Amino acid sequence: MDQVLMSINATNDFVVKFANVNGSGSASANELFAKCILRMGVPVSPRNIFPSNIQGLPTWYEVRVSEVGWLGRRGGYDLMVAMNPQTWDADVAGIAPGGYLFYDSSKPLPKAKFRDDVTTLGVPLTDIANQNWDDPRQRQLFKNVMYLGALSALMGIERDVIVQLIGEQYKRKPALLEPNLHALDLGRAYAEQHFGPIGLRVERRDAVGKRIFVDGNSAAALGLVYGGATVCAWYPITPSSSLAEAFEKYCAKLRVDPETGKHRYAIVQAEDEIASIGIVTGAGWNGARAFTTTSGPGISLMNEFIGLAYFAEIPVTVVDVQRGGPSTGMPTRTQQSDVLFCAHASHGDTNHVLLFPEDPHECFEFAAAALDLADRLQTPVFLLSDLDIGMNQRLCEPFAWDEARQYDRGKVLTAEQLEAGAAFGRYRDVDGDGIPYRTYPGTHPTRGSFFTRGTSKNADAKYSEKGEDYVQNMQRLQRKLETAKALLPQPVLHRAAKPAKHGVLYFGSTAPAMNEAIAKLDADGMPIDALRVRGYPFADSVLAFIDQHQQVLVVEQNRDAQLRALLIEQFEIDPARLVPILHYDGTPITARFIVRAIGERVHAAEGARLRDDKVA
Amino acid sequence: MPPKAPDCVTTRWHEMTYLPKPRLHHPSLQRNAAGFIRRDYEGAVSTLCAGCGHDSISAAIIQACWELDIEPHRVAKISGIGCSSKTPTYFLSASHGFNAVHGRMPSVLTGANLANRELLYLGVSGDGDSASIGIGQFVHSIRRGVDMVYIVENNGVYGLTKGQFSATADQGSKSKKGAINTDAPVDMVGMALQLGASFVASSFSGDKAQLVPLLKAAMTHKGAAFLDVISPCVTFNNHEGSTKSYDYVREHNHALCRMDFISSHAEITVDYAPGEVREVHQHDGSVLRLRKLPEGHDSGDRVGAMNYLHACQARGEIVTGLLYVDPDAADLHAHLDTTPVAFNTLGEGELCPGAATLEAINADLR
Ligand SMILES: Cc1ncc(C[n+]2csc(CCOP(=O)(O)OP(=O)(O)O)c2C)c(N)n1
Ligand code: SF4
Numbered sequence: 009m010d011q012v013l014m015s016i017n018a019t020n021d022f023v024v025k026f027a028n029v030n031g032s033g034s035a036s037a038n039e040l041f042a043k044c045i046l047r048m049g050v051p052v053s054p055r056n057i058f059p060s061n062i063q064g065l066p067t068w069y070e071v072r073v074s075e076v077g078w079l080g081r082r083g084g085y086d087l088m089v090a091m092n093p094q095t096w097d098a099d100v101a102g103i104a105p106g107g108y109l110f111y112d113s114s115k116p117l118p119k120a121k122f123r124d125d126v127t128t129l130g131v132p133l134t135d136i137a138n139q140n141w142d143d144p145r146q147r148q149l150f151k152n153v154m155y156l157g158a159l160s161a162l163m164g165i166e167r168d169v170i171v172q173l174i175g176e177q178y179k180r181k182p183a184l185l186e187p188n189l190h191a192l193d194l195g196r197a198y199a200e201q202h203f204g205p206i207g208l209r210v211e212r213r214d215a216v217g218k219r220i221f222v223d224g225n226s227a228a229a230l231g232l233v234y235g236g237a238t239v240c241a242w243y244p245i246t247p248s249s250s251l252a253e254a255f256e257k258y259c260a261k262l263r264v265d266p267e268t269g270k271h272r273y274a275i276v277q278a279e280d281e282i283a284s285i286g287i288v289t290g291a292g293w294n295g296a297r298a299f300t301t302t303s304g305p306g307i308s309l310m311n312e313f314i315g316l317a318y319f320a321e322i323p324v325t326v327v328d329v330q331r332g333g334p335s336t337g338m339p340t341r342t343q344q345s346d347v348l349f350c351a352h353a354s355h356g357d358t359n360h361v362l363l364f365p366e367d368p369h370e371c372f373e374f375a376a377a378a379l380d381l382a383d384r385l386q387t388p389v390f391l392l393s394d395l396d397i398g399m400n401q402r403l404c405e406p407f408a409w410d411e412a413r414q415y416d417r418g419k420v421l422t423a424e425q426l427e428a429g430a431a432f433g434r435y436r437d438v439d440g441d442g443i444p445y446r447t448y449p450g451t452h453p454t455r456g457s458f459f460t461r462g463t464s465k466n467a468d469a470k471y472s473e474k475g476e477d478y479v480q481n482m483q484r485l486q487r488k489l490e491t492a493k494a495l496l497p498q499p500v501l502h503r504a505a506k507p508a509k510h511g512v513l514y515f516g517s518t519a520p521a522m523n524e525a526i527a528k529l530d531a532d533g534m535p536i537d538a539l540r541v542r543g544y545p546f547a548d549s550v551l552a553f554i555d556q557h558q559q560v561l562v563v564e565q566n567r568d569a570q571l572r573a574l575l576i577e578q579f580e581i582d583p584a585r586l587v588p589i590l591h592y593d594g595t596p597i598t599a600r601f602i603v604r605a606i607g608e609r610v611h612a613a614e615g616a617r618l619r620d621d622k623v624a
Numbered sequence: 625m626p627p628k629a630p631d632c633v634t635t636r637w638h639e640m641t642y643l644p645k646p647r648l649h650h651p652s653l654q655r656n657a658a659g660f661i662r663r664d665y666e667g668a669v670s671t672l673c674a675g676c677g678h679d680s681i682s683a684a685i686i687q688a689c690w691e692l693d694i695e696p697h698r699v700a701k702i703s704g705i706g707c708s709s710k711t712p713t714y715f716l717s718a719s720h721g722f723n724a725v726h727g728r729m730p731s732v733l734t735g736a737n738l739a740n741r742e743l744l745y746l747g748v749s750g751d752g753d754s755a756s757i758g759i760g761q762f763v764h765s766i767r768r769g770v771d772m773v774y775i776v777e778n779n780g781v782y783g784l785t786k787g788q789f790s791a792t793a794d795q796g797s798k799s800k801k802g803a804i805n806t807d808a809p810v811d812m813v814g815m816a817l818q819l820g821a822s823f824v825a826s827s828f829s830g831d832k833a834q835l836v837p838l839l840k841a842a843m844t845h846k847g848a849a850f851l852d853v854i855s856p857c858v859t860f861n862n863h864e865g866s867t868k869s870y871d872y873v874r875e876h877n878h879a880l881c882r883m884d885f886i887s888s889h890a891e892i893t894v895d896y897a898p899g900e901v902r903e904v905h906q907h908d909g910s911v912l913r914l915r916k917l918p919e920g921h922d923s924g925d926r927v928g929a930m931n932y933l934h935a936c937q938a939r940g941e942i943v944t945g946l947l948y949v950d951p952d953a954a955d956l957h958a959h960l961d962t963t964p965v966a967f968n969t970l971g972e973g974e975l976c977p978g979a980a981t982l983e984a985i986n987a988d989l990r
């Protein structure tokens with residue numbers, strides 16, 4: 009039976025997925041595609057889906073175009089740019105009915121390889137590239153630019169915008185500009201001659217505004233530069249390496265003494281994560297702002313030092329760009345599964361400050377804040393980013409810096425204060441906030457020296473095995489974490505338009521999907537209040553929010569409901585009051601998933617209530 | 625850890641020329657050029673076993689710092705975990721100290737050094753701390769050329785955990801309980817040479833005359849200075865069959881040459897025949913005068929030093945003295961091309977690029 013092909017028609021609201029071979033140079037063409045649409049004033053959110061491999065294995069790049077501005081992953085795709093024969097079958101199978109398949113038609117493929125309900129757009133990219141270039145590498149690279157050209161013609165992306173972007177890209181290599189434009193036009197010409205415009209359209213809007221387009225790792229690195237970090241020690245690991253690399257790149261531009269050319273930063277690629285955190289601990293002890301960046305396996309190795317820094321009260325900033333665990337887990341997939349581990353890292357009773365950025369803007373802000381918090385609280389501070397935020401470019405509010413802002417170096421006694429006779433006992437709680445005073449090594453010839461150790465000690469830093477000294481110290485550390493609550497970024501409340509019985513708690517990279525889900529639920533007549541948690545220990549307002557709602561759902565991207573566990577622990581509440589909604593297959597959570605999951609829970613709760621009412 | 629009962633000392637340690645434990649009240653009230661009396665270089669009373677080699681090393685450190693007119697507070701003492709790593713509490717009480725975690729002194733010291741290049745960094749470690757659990761950090765801190773004095777107080781055992789063999793215990797040496805060590809030893813001196821340490825020496829806690837000048841030379845050296853000091857554990861490794869006992873080391877000690885340390889203030893008078901001495905001029909103006917140079921050894925030749933060391937070891941000798949020094953070595957700060965100003969004194973003005981620059985960065989990201 010013949011089917012009538014109903015093609016998807018959508019303007020500024022669809023998903024394009026590129027299937028490529030790792031190492032084929034497709035990344036820059038794909039990024040250009042996303043940027044063109046942004047430059048036409050339409051929000052996009054791209055996501056890299058890549059294997060733990062350098063060359064040869066499949067990679068995907070998914071671009072969601074959303075004029076309304078939803079930046080979470082949508083799920084599904086309307087157009088597949090199938091450039092990888094290896095993954096062809098699954099790539100084609102996944103296209104939404106009525107969608108489009110763009111491919112290299114140089115080699116004929118059997119009919120069985122195609123779908124009836126999908127519009128096929130074949131462009132002989134290899135043939136055209138072979139006719140125009142001799143060098144195999146060039147053929148490959150320009151094939152990528154050709155498909156960009158063909159897509160732009162098919163979808164109405166303005167040529168001028170692409171030309172300008174390519175021009176910016178090759179500002180310093182003008183020789184490459186002309187061949188790129190040639191490739192672009194070859195692709196455009198072929199598409200224009202052989203196909204009409206397709207149903208997926210990009211139309212110019214003004215929906216991007218002043219926002220910037222950047223990945224979270226670069227943003228965090230820049231925040232650490234602005235926040236005054238001078239020492240970075242790290243060991244390469246996906247998905248955090250690009251943070252250290254970005255720090256180096258920014259420092260080389262922004263942290264070189266203009267007169268002498270000397271560096272106001274030191275970056276050590278250490279032999280492992282134990283050394284990384286050791287270096288950071290030593291630098292923090294000695295009064296420099298220092299950080300390390302890593303992912304789950306690195307945190308595992310750092311545990312002993314984290315306990316030392318907690319107990320000996322040394323400022324340490326750790327960026328954990330989370331990936332799928334446990335063990336090597338899913339090294340190139342995203343998760344929020346180090347939350348509980350970081351909150352209590354190391355043996356014995358420990359408790360650490362966590363920050364949960366939602367996007368690159370907050371990565372910048374919280375990274376700078378982490379350095380202040382570590383100094384103020386004299387303790388490890390974790391910036392818990394993840395692969396989804398860290399390694400994907402995201403549209404976000406521009407970075408901002410108040411010119412009058414001063415670094416908070418915390419309670420440090422100077423030589424003058426010591427000379428003037430300031431009383432000093434390293435672990436005395438002088439101000440009642442649990443935070444003691446410290447001195448930097450080398451400050452004063454006769455006053456202010458003390459011995460730092462991981463063993464128990466009295467308030468004057470003298471070795472002590474007395475139970476009361478130990479207990480007092482541990483209680484003071486607890487008080488210190490209590491003080492932290494008010495210093496951390498406070499939760500962000502989104503109240504439903506109508507009074508809502510249900511509330512949802514979430515954090516970090518779940519935010520874009522949650523924003524969309526909340527709007528959808530509202531439109532579906534299921535209003536829900538939402539509170540985005542931004543720091544741990546949790547503010548008291550989180551408990552108030554829980555108390556205000558009949559049912560509170562906790563949405564997170566791990567198996568064990570880790571944030572929920574921390575909430576139950578801190579607030580000592582009945583676990584039944586917090587309903588977990590968990591997504592942990594390594595892909596970023598979607599609004600579709602959240603809406604369905606919340607819908608089910610809310611209906612179940614309402615149904616149960618109705619039944620109870622009848623019984624009563 | 626509970627201190628060891630002193631009655632487990634079984635050997636004739638008291639016959640050795642170990643240095644006495646630092647006492648809180650030193651008779652001499654004479655001030656050195658920096659204006660300090662010797663007591664200013666002392667620390668808390670040691671809780672180590674009486675006769676422990678580590679105490680002699682502490683005493684040598686005190687003497688070296690005092691004689692070098694170092695301001696005590698301009699020293700940072702950093703250690704790992706072990707009896708040896710406890711010793712920084714027993715010297716230089718006006719210095720900040722950091723008793724870190726087991727085997728990780730080098731990384732903490734590296735970070736501290738990056739934060740403030742102006743202090744003198746004394747890294748104190750044990751053979752367990754540096755040759756077993758922390759061997760990676762030992763290796764990499766030396767490779768990087770961290771400007772430090774890295775002292776290993778080497779007794780061939782884990783003193784603090786009561787006498788297990790450490791990785792520097794010689795093959796065939798006998799534990800106090802009679803067990804024979806079958807594993808080959810880690811040779812930290814040989815490794816330090818191979819790894820590019822710019823100052824490598826070996827010594828014996830019982831030889832103050834050799835140790836103090838070596839410490840002074842290491843403290844004035846710019847770059848990674850490594851000192852392996854054999855330091856007998858009187859409680860667990862000073863018996864017959866041990867190769868780290870006072871007796872054994874005395875019998876097998878092959879002292880390379882006499883080294884005099886001549887500070888930058890001292891007048892240099894040459895009264896030796898040419899060929900008999902070699903002088904090494906250090907960057908701070910001090911001079912290392914090497915006398916009675918042995919045949920076949922040249923402290924300026926890294927490869928030669930390795931060969932000489934191995935030849936002596938093959939003969940069963942324990943080589944002590946200055947094995948190698950490169951007075952012109954570059955340190956980690958030089959490699960990283962860092963500003964001469966201590967990082968921990970830099971503020972917003974030097975570190976924060978400011979709002980206007982951020983605006984330009986924003987513009988590039990659109
Ligand atoms: C991670 C860890 N493992 C084990 C220990 C127990 N421990 C303490 S000191 C020590 C060995 C110390 O040996 P060495 O460095 O040679 O010092 P010594 O006591 O001989 O001077 C060990 C194994 C520890 N503190 N930390
Ligand atoms: S190293 Fe040996 S002698 Fe020294 S304190 Fe420890 S147990 Fe005692």
Ligand SMILES: [Mg+2]
Binds near residue numbers: 752781782783
């Ligand atoms: Mg030992």
